[in-house]
Amino acid sequence: METMDWWEIALGIIAGLVVIYAVLLLALWMYARRHPETVSMRDALRLLPDVLRVLRRLVADQTVSRGVRIKLVLLLGYLLFPIDLVPDFLPVIGYADDVIILALVLRSVIRSAGPDALRRHWPGTPAGLAVVEKLAGLPRGT
Known part of the structure; x- marks a missing residue:
């Protein structure tokens, strides 16, 4: 029994x-x-190296609060960890979880650290920054 x-x-x-x-x-x-305004998978993959660089730079910035830096370290760990919530081999939704989690964390980080911190550390092109700002939910022209 x-x-x-x-x-x-x-x-x-x-x-x-x-x-x-x-x-x-x-x-x-x-x-x-x-949220159809969320960035397409193609745009997100194209920006991945710059996004990883800006996340790393924000983590190293001592003017950014500890809570924000902890969120960023956890996000980097999630993005680099080979096992996802949704396996990447599933069509469409496989990478969607990464983009959505990235967008949610970026929105939270920018709400706390401010858009100037993102702009100050952005290593890529102005067009790439515009896409990341869109992903983070910033209104145009802020």
Whole structure:
């Protein structure tokens, strides 16, 4: 009887994790549909080297609050970690989780650190900065 109870618990935990994962996928999909202004995957991949550089520079900037720097380190860890919430081999949504998480963290960071910190550390072109500002949800001309 004990073995049966153990399997029931294990199956319950697995079923719960599958449901949580499905809800997360649904939430990511709904977010992407509600926010069509979010940058396309092609633009995001093209900007990835500059985005990684600006994140690293913001982490090193002692004028940026510790909480913001911690968020950025966690984001860098997530982006560099080979295992994602949504596997990258899945069409469309595979990379969408990375872009959405990046956008959410950038919005939070810029809300705390200010858009000037992003502009001060941006290593790329003005056009690339405009795309990142769009991704971060900054209004045009700020």
